[in-house]
Amino acid sequence: MADNQRVVIIGGGLAGLSATMKLCELGIPVDLISLTQVKRSHSVCAQGGINSCNEQTRQLGDSEWKHFDDTVYGGDFLQQQPPVKEMAYWAPKVIDLMDRLGVTFNRTFEGYLDRRRFGGTLYKRTAFAGATTGQQLLYALDEQVRRWETQGMVRKFEFWDFLGPVLDEEGRCVGAVAQDLVTMEIHAFPAAATIVASGGCGLIFGKSTMSVFCNGSAVSRCFQVGAKYGNPEFIQVHPTAIPGSDKLRLMSESARGEGGRVWVPRTPQDPRPPKQIPESERYYFLEERYPQYGNLVPRDIATREIFNICVNEGLSVEKGRMAVYLDLTHIPREELDRKLGGILEIYEKFQGVDPREQPMKIFPAVHYSMGGLWVDFAKSSDGGLQAGDPANQRTNIEGLYAIGECDYQYHGANRLGANSLLSCIFSGLFVGPCIQTYIKQSGGAAVTRTPSTLFDAAVSAQQKRHEDLLNCRGGENPYLLHQELGDVMTRAATVVRHNDQLDSAYAKVEELQQRAARASISDTGSWTNQNVVFTKALQDMFPVAKAILRGARLRDECRGAHYKPEFAMPSLTETDPEARRREAEQWCDRFEENNRRYLKSTIARWNGTDPDISYEDVDTSLIPPRPRLYGLVGAEIIEQVWRERQAKRKEQVATAGQ
Amino acid sequence: MNGPNSSFFLRHEFLIRRLHSLSGLIPVGAYMVVHLLVNSTLINGAGAFQTNVHKIHALGKFLLPVEWAFIFLPIIFHAVVGVWIIRSGQSNHSQYRFTANWRYTLQRWTGVIAIVFIFTHVFHLHGWFHAQWWLENVAQPLGMAQFRPYNAASTLAQGMQNYGWPPFYLVGILACVYHFANGLWTMGITWGLWVSPAGQRRATLACAVVGLLLFGVGLTALVATQVTDPEEARGVEDRMYESEDGDR
Amino acid sequence: MSAPTPANPSSPAHPTKVNVRVLRQDGPGQPAYWERHQVDYEENMNVISVLQKIAAQAQTVDGKKVAPVAWECGCLEEVCGSCTMVINGRVRQSCSALVDSLLAENATEIELRPMEKYPVIRDLVVDRSRLFHALKRLQAWVPVDTYGHLGPGPRINRPQQEEMYPLSKCMSCGCCMDACPQYQKIELQRRPGESDEQYQRRKEAAYEQGFVGAAPISQVVLFNSHPTGKSIADGRLDALTETGGIQVCGNAQNCVAVCPKDIPLTKSIARAGRAATLHSIKRFLEK
Numbered sequence A: 001m002a003d004n005q006r007v008v009i010i011g012g013g014l015a016g017l018s019a020t021m022k023l024c025e026l027g028i029p030v031d032l033i034s035l036t037q038v039k040r041s042h043s044v045c046a047q048g049g050i051n052s053c054n055e056q057t058r059q060l061g062d063s064e065w066k067h068f069d070d071t072v073y074g075g076d077f078l079q080q081q082p083p084v085k086e087m088a089y090w091a092p093k094v095i096d097l098m099d100r101l102g103v104t105f106n107r108t109f110e111g112y113l114d115r116r117r118f119g120g121t122l123y124k125r126t127a128f129a130g131a132t133t134g135q136q137l138l139y140a141l142d143e144q145v146r147r148w149e150t151q152g153m154v155r156k157f158e159f160w161d162f163l164g165p166v167l168d169e170e171g172r173c174v175g176a177v178a179q180d181l182v183t184m185e186i187h188a189f190p191a192a193a194t195i196v197a198s199g200g201c202g203l204i205f206g207k208s209t210m211s212v213f214c215n216g217s218a219v220s221r222c223f224q225v226g227a228k229y230g231n232p233e234f235i236q237v238h239p240t241a242i243p244g245s246d247k248l249r250l251m252s253e254s255a256r257g258e259g260g261r262v263w264v265p266r267t268p269q270d271p272r273p274p275k276q277i278p279e280s281e282r283y284y285f286l287e288e289r290y291p292q293y294g295n296l297v298p299r300d301i302a303t304r305e306i307f308n309i310c311v312n313e314g315l316s317v318e319k320g321r322m323a324v325y326l327d328l329t330h331i332p333r334e335e336l337d338r339k340l341g342g343i344l345e346i347y348e349k350f351q352g353v354d355p356r357e358q359p360m361k362i363f364p365a366v367h368y369s370m371g372g373l374w375v376d377f378a379k380s381s382d383g384g385l386q387a388g389d390p391a392n393q394r395t396n397i398e399g400l401y402a403i404g405e406c407d408y409q410y411h412g413a414n415r416l417g418a419n420s421l422l423s424c425i426f427s428g429l430f431v432g433p434c435i436q437t438y439i440k441q442s443g444g445a446a447v448t449r450t451p452s453t454l455f456d457a458a459v460s461a462q463q464k465r466h467e468d469l470l471n472c473r474g475g476e477n478p479y480l481l482h483q484e485l486g487d488v489m490t491r492a493a494t495v496v497r498h499n500d501q502l503d504s505a506y507a508k509v510e511e512l513q514q515r516a517a518r519a520s521i522s523d524t525g526s527w528t529n530q531n532v533v534f535t536k537a538l539q540d541m542f543p544v545a546k547a548i549l550r551g552a553r554l555r556d557e558c559r560g561a562h563y564k565p566e567f568a569m570p571s572l573t574e575t576d577p578e579a580r581r582r583e584a585e586q587w588c589d590r591f592e593e594n595n596r597r598y599l600k601s602t603i604a605r606w607n608g609t610d611p612d613i614s615y616e617d618v619d620t621s622l623i624p625p626r627p628r629l630y631g632l633v634g635a636e637i638i639e640q641v642w643r644e645r646q647a648k649r650k651e652q653v654a655t656a657g658q
Numbered sequence B: 001m002n003g004p005n006s007s008f009f010l011r012h013e014f015l016i017r018r019l020h021s022l023s024g025l026i027p028v029g030a031y032m033v034v035h036l037l038v039n040s041t042l043i044n045g046a047g048a049f050q051t052n053v054h055k056i057h058a059l060g061k062f063l064l065p066v067e068w069a070f071i072f073l074p075i076i077f078h079a080v081v082g083v084w085i086i087r088s089g090q091s092n093h094s095q096y097r098f099t100a101n102w103r104y105t106l107q108r109w110t111g112v113i114a115i116v117f118i119f120t121h122v123f124h125l126h127g128w129f130h131a132q133w134w135l136e137n138v139a140q141p142l143g144m145a146q147f148r149p150y151n152a153a154s155t156l157a158q159g160m161q162n163y164g165w166p167p168f169y170l171v172g173i174l175a176c177v178y179h180f181a182n183g184l185w186t187m188g189i190t191w192g193l194w195v196s197p198a199g200q201r202r203a204t205l206a207c208a209v210v211g212l213l214l215f216g217v218g219l220t221a222l223v224a225t226q227v228t229d230p231e232e233a234r235g236v237e238d239r240m241y242e243s244e245d246g247d248r
Numbered sequence C: 001m002s003a004p005t006p007a008n009p010s011s012p013a014h015p016t017k018v019n020v021r022v023l024r025q026d027g028p029g030q031p032a033y034w035e036r037h038q039v040d041y042e043e044n045m046n047v048i049s050v051l052q053k054i055a056a057q058a059q060t061v062d063g064k065k066v067a068p069v070a071w072e073c074g075c076l077e078e079v080c081g082s083c084t085m086v087i088n089g090r091v092r093q094s095c096s097a098l099v100d101s102l103l104a105e106n107a108t109e110i111e112l113r114p115m116e117k118y119p120v121i122r123d124l125v126v127d128r129s130r131l132f133h134a135l136k137r138l139q140a141w142v143p144v145d146t147y148g149h150l151g152p153g154p155r156i157n158r159p160q161q162e163e164m165y166p167l168s169k170c171m172s173c174g175c176c177m178d179a180c181p182q183y184q185k186i187e188l189q190r191r192p193g194e195s196d197e198q199y200q201r202r203k204e205a206a207y208e209q210g211f212v213g214a215a216p217i218s219q220v221v222l223f224n225s226h227p228t229g230k231s232i233a234d235g236r237l238d239a240l241t242e243t244g245g246i247q248v249c250g251n252a253q254n255c256v257a258v259c260p261k262d263i264p265l266t267k268s269i270a271r272a273g274r275a276a277t278l279h280s281i282k283r284f285l286e287k
C-alpha cells in the first residue's frame, strides 16, 4: 500500500469516520487516532436528527436554496456562504447515503423516510432514527470503517491522545504526535495530510451537554502552534437541558418538534403540581411572543427567553433552582414512545420522573461551539465549492485540515438544530477528494522527504512535557481548577454577556492558567495515568477559553448566540405610522452600520501567552444580510424598509453595470 | 480446554451442539417418555406391565443392537458432550438472580444428577452388560442387574425393596424430568421455534405442563414399584407363562 | 432513621457520607485489592460523580494518599457504553447508576468492580477489544458499492424498521457478555520481545476460539434483515456457525436481563439460531 499517502485523522466522530471511509474508498490508507473507541465518540449523543430538503418539503415550496437560506439566516449571516450552499445542496445526498448504509431512520408507513420539524425553519426537513439519530449515524459509519479495517486500509489507534501536529521548516504539517493512553508511550505519525475532527470544546465550561471527550484539547494544540481559530466567541447554549450534578443532559429540540410546549405558571413558584395548574394560569411565553415559530424559535432566542423568564422575571418553577416546564403530557404515550423514546428514557432514568405523565423541568446549557479552527474554501463558479480542491477545509497550515464541529465555517453565529450532523458528515465526505488532490500535488513528500529527526524531536518535546508534569509538585488540584474554570466561563460567556464581566473573567482565567501550570499530579504511575492526561487537557483549555472571552469582549453587538444587552437592537416604539417609518429607517441605518463593523469573522491567533484578535470578511455574495427579526416589535415595517433598500441597491448595481 | 480432543470439539462445535440438542429429544428424550409410560403401567398390575415388557423384548436378538444404537450410545454421546458443555460455562446464578439463569444452572445440575442416576439405575436393574461372566461375578454379587424381563414386575418390585432406592429414584426422576422439560424449552429457542419473548413465555408454560405430566407418570411408576408385592407378581407372571405355553 | 429512603430524595434520612469499596488493580497480571473510600452525599448523585469526587480527593477513607481510581466514561447519559462496570455485583453503566437506588440495594456501601469477562487494564478500565473483533468476524456492516450518490436506500416499511431499530441501538457496552455464563474471559499476557502486531494477532486468534456473545449475534440478525445487508448473509452465518458461534449460547438469558438498551437479545438469538441451522443444512447439501 502506498504508505507515503497515509493520512492521519484525529477523531472518529461523524466527521472523522466519514472522512476515513471516503479516503479508503479513494485508496488512501488512514491512521485513525481517538481518545476512545471511535464508536463511543460524542456524536452518539446527538438525538434529534439531520436536515435536508426532501421530496415532501419540496412540494410545499422548499428547496436546497431555502435550506441554505434558513441556515445562513439562522446563523445571522456570519458563515462563509459557499461552503454552506454546497452543504445544503449535498444534504439530500448525504441522507440518501446514510440510508443506504443501513441507518434505521424512522419510516412512513409506505416505507419512505419520515421527517420532523426542527427549530429555525418552517419545513419538516429533519430525518431521524427515534431519538438517537447521532448514535445510528455514527454506528453506520463505524461499521464502514471497520469494514475497511479488515481490509487493512485503516489502522485504529483508540485510547490515544493527539498531542500536536508536526510541522516542518516550511511550516507544513507532516504528521502528528500522539500518546497511547494505556502504555503512556508517545509516537509520531508521519502523514501526507493530517485531518483534525476532534469535535467540540464543551468541557471548557465545566458542565455542558457534551461528552467528556469534548475538551477541545486537539484544537487547542493546533491553535497553539499557529493555526487560526475562527469565531471563538460563538457558543451555542441549548435552551432545554436537564440540570445534573455531573452533566447537563440534553433534552432534544425534537421534544418541541413533536409538539412539546414550554411554559411557566403565571404565579411565581406556584406550589401546585403542574398538571393541576389550569391552562389560563400558564404562561406559554414562547408561543405568545413568537406566534409564527412558537416553541420552535431558533435556539439562541429560546435560550434567552427561558433565561430571561427565570432570571429577570423571576418565574422559575422552583425557588432555589432555575427551570421551566417542557410539557409533552398532551401527546399520546404510544406516539411519544415511538418518536422520542430514547430521550424520554434519559429523563426518566436520571430524574426518576416519567415525562409522559409530568412536565419536565429544563434549563439552558452549553451545547455547541460554532467557532473552531479556521479553514479555507475554494469557491466554484456557481457559488458553491470547487470539488476536489485542496484548499477546502484546509487550515492556514498547509497539510492540516479540520472538519466537523471543530471547524468554524458552517454555522456562523448560531447553529440550526439538526444541521451539525449534516455539516460533520458532509465535510468528512467532501474533504476526501480534496486531500487526494493535495497528496497528488505534493507527491506524498511530507512523508518521504521529512527527516526522521524532525519526528524524533517532536516526540521528545512531548516526552519532556509529560515528564515535567509528572514531576511537578505545585500543589494545585487539576480537578478543582477545572471546576473553577467552568464556573467562570459559564457565568461570563454564555447566554448574556457584559463587558465588565468578560474583563474580570479574563483576569481570572489568566490566574487559573498560571495555577494550572503548577498542578500536582496525584498519580505518578507510568501506566494508564488518567491524571496526567486530564491535566494536560486542562492546561490546553486555557488558550481556547481566552480566545472565547477575548472574542466576546471585542464584539460589541448582538449576533446569534452572542448577546450583549447593551448593544441589543431595540424594538420600535413609535405608534404614529410616519414616525414609525422614520424609526424603522434609523433602525436599518444602525443595522447596516453595525454590519459594516461586525459582520466579520473573528480570527484568533495565539501569540504564546494570549490570543491576538483580528477580523476577516465574510463571503455574503449569495444571500445579502438582512435583519434577523424573530419576534421584534415593528418587524413588519423594518422588513419593508429593508426590502425597499435592497431593491434600490439592486437597481443601482444593474444601472451601473449597463 | 486444550489438547487434541477438545480442539476436535471446537472445530465441529456447531454440528456437535446441534446433535447434542437433538439427541436430548430424539432418541433420549423420546425413550425416556416411552420408558416412563411403560413403567407406569405397572400400576395396572403385573400382567399389564409384563405384556408391555414382552412387546419390547419381542425384538429378540435385535434388542441388543437396538438398545445400543438408540439408547446407550445416544445417552453416552449426550452425556459426554453435556459434561463438556457444562465445563465450558460458569454459572453465576448467585450474582444474577434471574429465573432464566436459575433454569440454566439447574439444567446443568440436573444433567450431572442424570448421569449419576442413569448409570447407577441401569447398573441396578439392567446390569450394563448381559455377558454371563459379568453378571455372575460382578453385577449380581453387588446387588445389581436385578431385572428379569420374563419376570418384569416381580424382579422390579423386588429390586426396589431396599429403602435407599425409592428416594434415589425420586431424585433421579425429578432431575431427568426437569432436565427434559426445560431442555424442550431451550431447544425451542436453539432451533428457533419460539422466538419472541412472549412466545418463549408461552412455551415455558407448555413445557412446564409437559414436565408435570411426565413427572406424574414417573411418580406413578415409582409408586407402583412400591405397592407391587413381588410374590404376588411372580404368581401372575407364572400364570402368564403357563397360559402362553398352553397356546403353543 | 436508619436506612435511606430513595423514594423520597428530599427526606432527611439520607446519609451524609457514602462508603465506596473499589476493587483496584495496578495493571494487567497484577494482584487485585480492595480499597475503601468515602465521599460526601449529594442529591441526584450517580456513580460517576462519586468517582469524580474520589479522583479529586485522591485519598482513602483512612487518609492514605492514593492515585485516583482509573475508570472510563464518555457521554454520561448511557449512550456510549464507556462507563460499564460491576456495581453492587451487577454489570451496568456507572453514569446511570444513581446512588440513591444503589443505597436502597445495600445501605452500607457501594461496591465497584471492573467487568469480569474482560482483561483489566487498570482499576475499572478493561480491554473490550474482543467485542469489536467479533463485529469484524461477523461482517456487521452493509456492503455498499460506493459512497458516491446512487439515490436513496431500499424502501423499508415501518414494521420492518420497528424490528430493526431496537437492534441498532447496541452500544457495545459488553454488559450482555459480562453477565453471560457461557462467555469466558480471554486474557493473554504479552510475551517479552513480542511486537505490537504479533501480540495483536495472537489476541485475535484467541478471540476467534471464544464465544462471540449475544450483542454480535444480534447484529447479525440486524444486518441479515437489511435488504442490502442480506447480500452477505451467508458469510455472516458461516461465521456464526464456526468455533465460538451461536451454538455456545446456553439460553441463560442474563444477556437480555442486563442489557441497558432493552435489546431483544434472546429473540435475536432464536432467530439467528434458526437461520444458522437452516444455513448449515443448506451448506451440507450443497457442498
Ligand SMILES: Cc1cc2nc3c(=O)[nH]c(=O)nc-3n(C[C@H](O)[C@H](O)[C@H](O)COP(=O)(O)OP(=O)(O)OC[C@H]3O[C@@H](n4cnc5c(N)ncnc54)[C@H](O)[C@@H]3O)c2cc1C
Pocket (backbone or CB within 6 Å): A010, A011, A012, A013, A014, A015, A016, A033, A034, A035, A036, A038, A041, A042, A043, A044, A045, A046, A047, A048, A049, A050, A133, A134, A160, A161, A162, A163, A197, A198, A199, A200, A209, A210, A211, A213, A214, A215, A216, A217, A218, A250, A252, A367, A368, A403, A404, A405, A406, A417, A418, A419, A420, A421, A422, A424
Ligand atoms: C447532546 C447533544 C445532542 C446533539 N444533537 C444533535 C442533533 O440532533 N442534530 C445535529 O445535527 N447535531 C446535534 N448535536 C451536535 C453534534 O452531535 C455534534 O456537533 C457532532 O456530533 C460533532 O461530531 P464530530 O465528528 O465533529 O466530533 P465528535 O463526535 O465529538 O468526535 C470527536 C472525536 O475526536 C476525538 N478526539 C477529541 N480530542 C482528541 C484528542 N486530543 N486526541 C485524540 N482524539 C481526540 C474523540 O475521541 C472523538 O472520536 C448534538 C450535540 C449534543 C451535545
Ligand code: HEM
Pocket (backbone or CB within 6 Å): B032, B035, B039, B067, B071, B075, B118, B121, B122, B125, B126, B127, B147, B149, B156, B169, B172, B173, B176, B218, B221, B222, B225
Ligand atoms: C420409576 C422410574 C423407573 C423405573 C421403574 C425404571 C425401570 C427400568 C427397568 C426395569 C429397566 C431395565 C430394562 C431392561 O433391562 O431391559 C430400566 C432400564 C433403563 N432405564 Fe429405567 N426406570 C425408571 C426411570 C428411568 C429414568 C428417569 C431414566 C432416564 C432416562 C431411565 C433410563 C433407563 C435406561 C437408559 C435403561 C437401560 C435401557 C435398556 O435396558 O434398554 N429410567 N429402567
Ligand code: HEM
Pocket (backbone or CB within 6 Å): B017, B020, B021, B022, B023, B024, B025, B028, B029, B030, B032, B075, B078, B079, B080, B082, B083, B085, B086, B107, B108, B111, B112, B114, B115, B118, B176, B179, B180, B182, B183, B184, B186, B187, B190, C249, C250, C251
Ligand atoms: C446423562 C447425563 C446428561 C447430561 C450430562 C446432560 C447435559 C445436558 C446439558 C449440559 C444440556 C444443555 C445444553 C445446552 O444448553 O446447550 C442438555 C440439554 C438437553 N438435554 Fe441433557 N443431559 C443428560 C441427560 C439427558 C437426558 C436423559 C435427557 C432426556 C431425557 C436429556 C435431554 C436434554 C434436552 C432435550 C436438552 C435440550 C437441548 C437444547 O437446549 O438444545 N438430557 N443436556
Ligand code: SF4
Pocket (backbone or CB within 6 Å): C169, C170, C171, C172, C173, C174, C175, C176, C177, C214, C215, C218, C258, C259, C260, C261, C262, C263, C265
Ligand atoms: S446488546 Fe445491550 S448489553 Fe449487549 S453490548 Fe449491546 S447494549 Fe450492551
Ligand code: F3S
Pocket (backbone or CB within 6 Å): C176, C179, C180, C181, C182, C183, C213, C214, C248, C249, C250, C251, C252, C253, C254, C255, C256, C266, C269
Ligand atoms: S446470557 Fe449467554 S447463554 Fe445465551 S441467552 Fe444470553 S448469550
Ligand code: FES
Pocket (backbone or CB within 6 Å): C072, C073, C074, C075, C076, C077, C078, C079, C080, C081, C082, C083, C084, C093, C094, C095, C096
Ligand atoms: S458514560 Fe456513556 S454510557 Fe455511561
